[in-house]
Amino acid sequence: MVSKTDLDKKIKISATNPAARTRPTDVPLVAIRPSVQTDIKFTNPFLIPSFLFTIALFVPKMVRAVFFPLVLVPVLCGHKTASASTTGTAETIDCFKEMNEERKAAGLPEFTQASEETQVLPEHPGSGRAITASTLWTEICKKIAGDDGATTQANQLEGTFAYYSGKKDCKAAVQYWKDGFSLFKNELPPTFTALNDPPIYTDQAVSFVALYNPKASPVASCAFVTCTEGGAFAAADLSKSHEGRTLRRLQELETTATAVICLTNPKALTAGAAPFHCLDFQGRGVAEDCSCYSWY
Known part of the structure; x- marks a missing residue:
């Protein structure tokens, strides 16, 4: 030593x-x-x-x-071993009180509950229905996520959507739609071609028009939708089976998004036409022309 x-x-x-x-x-x-x-x-x-x-x-x-x-x-x-999958579910909600308060202030008739199949946002699959709820909401959720996939069920619906990304809060949703007024910068809405064409027609601007649809006999159907996007990820496991094959395990990662959606009718936006001519937020109402009212 x-x-x-x-x-x-x-x-x-x-x-x-x-x-x-x-x-x-x-x-x-x-x-x-x-x-x-x-x-x-x-x-x-x-x-x-x-x-x-x-x-x-x-x-x-x-x-x-x-x-x-x-x-x-x-x-x-x-x-990642599998592409992300998107699914959607929905429940019917009642936003008529909040929506009709704003419509009455503008002199518009109140929305009533839609009853026609193509104007109702389904909550559960119904027997004999052409529109399947699970397929419809999955298609809509994929659209919200930016997927360009087919919308066969959604295309069967008619009307104009009002869309709010957030919690199940009708008051917040209606306020967001109402705030779309500021996008027009105190000018009459231009001729509509399609969503984002012209660029002023964003989701919020379209929702504003849907809320203040001036056409006769207005109806609406509202739902709270939950979109879930999941992805499967695989990781090598250290243990091995008695046959020597490496075991693998899947870890599911999910994200969710929620939104308040109302489908309003009659259809508020038509390609090649302006949605309405003038609307007065001071309680004097809506007119087909601007001879009596001014746009604020």
Whole structure:
């Protein structure tokens, strides 16, 4: 056994004499570099095994400490194995009180509950219905998510949508639709072609027109929709079956979005026409022409 005094002398000689900078054969490796596991940065994982093999001869406990985080990497780094799926569900809600308060203030007739199948937003699948609720809301949710897929069920509906992305709050939804008035900058709405054409016809602007639809016998149907988008991610599992196949596990990641949607009729927007000619927010009502009223 080398005494501490002898070891200090040998290290001192090695520091001052380059020729003497060789490891004494009677001094353990760990005595010279006890902090080797923290001094070395691994930049190439393929070089690790040969290094650990050398250290394992002297410090087997340290080898286990180094390997532990390395074997966790495959578990923490999953990869997507399936495309995200979007589904939608809805429940019927009553926003007539909030909507009709705004319509009465503008001199418009109140909305009543829609009854025709193509004007009603379904909550549950009904026997004999041409529009299936689950398919309809999944199509609508995919549209909200930006998917360009088919909308066979949604295309069977007629009317103009008022859309609010948020919680189940009719008051907040109606206020958002009403605030669409500011988008027109105190001018009459231009001729409508399609959504975003002209650019002023955003979702909020269209919702404003749907809320203040001046046509006779107005009806509406409202629903609170929940859209769920899920993706399956697979990660390699460390354990193996008795047959030697690597086991895998799936981790489901889901995100949800909610919205208040009302379908109003008669259709408020027609391609090639302005939605209405003038509307007075001071309570004097709506007219087909601007001979009596002014746009505010």
